[in-house]
Amino acid sequence: MKVVLATHNPHKVAEFQQIVAQARPDLEVVGYDGPEPVEDGVTFAENALIKARAAATHTGLPALADDSGICVDVLGGSPGVFSAYWAGQKKDAGANLALLLDQLRDIADPHRTAHFTSTIALVMPDGREQVVEGRWPGRLSHEASGGGGFGYDPIFIPDGQPHGEERTVGDFSAEEKQSQSHRARAFAELLPVLAAL
Template sequence: MRVVLATHNPHKVAEFQQIVASARPDLEIIAYDGPEPVEDGVTFAENALIKARAAARHTGLAALADDSGICVDVLGGSPGVFSAYWAGQKKDAAANLELLLDQLHDIADPHRVAHFNSTIALVTPDGREHVVVGNWPGRLATEASGGGGFGYDPIFIPDGQAAGAERTVGDLSAEEKQAQSHRARAFVELLPLLANL
C-alpha cells in the first residue's frame, strides 16, 4: 500500500520509511511532489492537517504529514511550531541551532529541559482525518555533538540514559534514534489507524 508523506524534506521521508518498515513492511512511504501549502496554523496539529489535506487532494492517496519541533520549557515552549524558522525565513538549520544555543547560554543544566514533539496527521481521500502526538523528553546540551541526525538533534539529550554516558541525538545511530524518537512514539499511536486503511 502506498501512502504519501506531505513533505519535501528527504530526511523525513527516509526516517518515516525506516520507522514504518519494521511495523508495516507492506506500507510504502512515497515523497510528495505537489505544491507546498502555506503553513499558517499556530499549532503542530493545525499545520500537520494543512499539509496532509493538500497532499491527499493532490495525489488521491492517503496522506501523512508530520509537523514537529523542539519545545524548550524555559522559553515557554518555543521554538515550538516555529522551530524550522527560528533564525528567520530561510529554514537554516545551523542558524536555528546556533540562535537557540545563544539564547540559552546562561541557563544552568537543570533548567535546560526540553522535548521534541511530533504531531502526525492522517487524511484519507474520502475526508477522514486523524491526529496523533509523540513527545520525546530530554534537555539541551550547551554545545553541539555528533554528526548524525539533523536540525536540533546535535544538542538534544534524550532522557533515560545512564549518568556520565549521555549522548545527544546527533551521537546516536539511525537505528537508535528510530527506536525512541518523537516520530516513532507518534507512529505507535498511528499504527491502529493505518491498519484500517
C-alpha cells in the same frame, strides 16, 4: 499500499520510511512532489492537517504529514511550531541551532529541559482524518555533538539513556533514533488506525 508523506524534506522521508518499514512493511511511504501549502496554523496539529490535506487532494492517496519541533521549557515552549524558522525565513538549520544555543548560553543544566514533539496527521482521500502526537523528553546540551540526525538533534540529550550516558541525538545511530524518537512515538499511536486501512 502507498501512503504519501507530505514533505519535501528528504531527511523526514527517509526517517519515516525506516519507522514504517519496521512497523508496517506492507506500507510504502513515497515522497510528495506537489505544491507546498502555506503553513499558517499556530499549533503542530493545525499545520500537520494543512499539509496532509493538500497532499491527499493532490495525489489521491492517503497522506501522512508530520509537524514537529523542539519545545524548550524555559522559553515557554518555544521555538515550538516555529522551530524550522527560528533564525529567519530561510529554514537554515545551522542558524536555528546556533541561535537557540546563544539564547540559552547562561541557563544552567537543571533549567535546560526540553522535548521534541511530533504531531502526525493522516488524511484519507475520502476525507477521514486522524491526528496523533508523540513527545520525546530530555534537555539541551551547551554545544553541538555528533554528526548524525538533523535540525536540533546535535544538542538534544534524551532522558532515560542507559548507564547514565548523556549523548545527544547527533551521537545516536539511525536505528537508535528511529526506535526512540518523537516521530516513532507518534507513529506508534497511529498504528491501530493504519491497521484498519
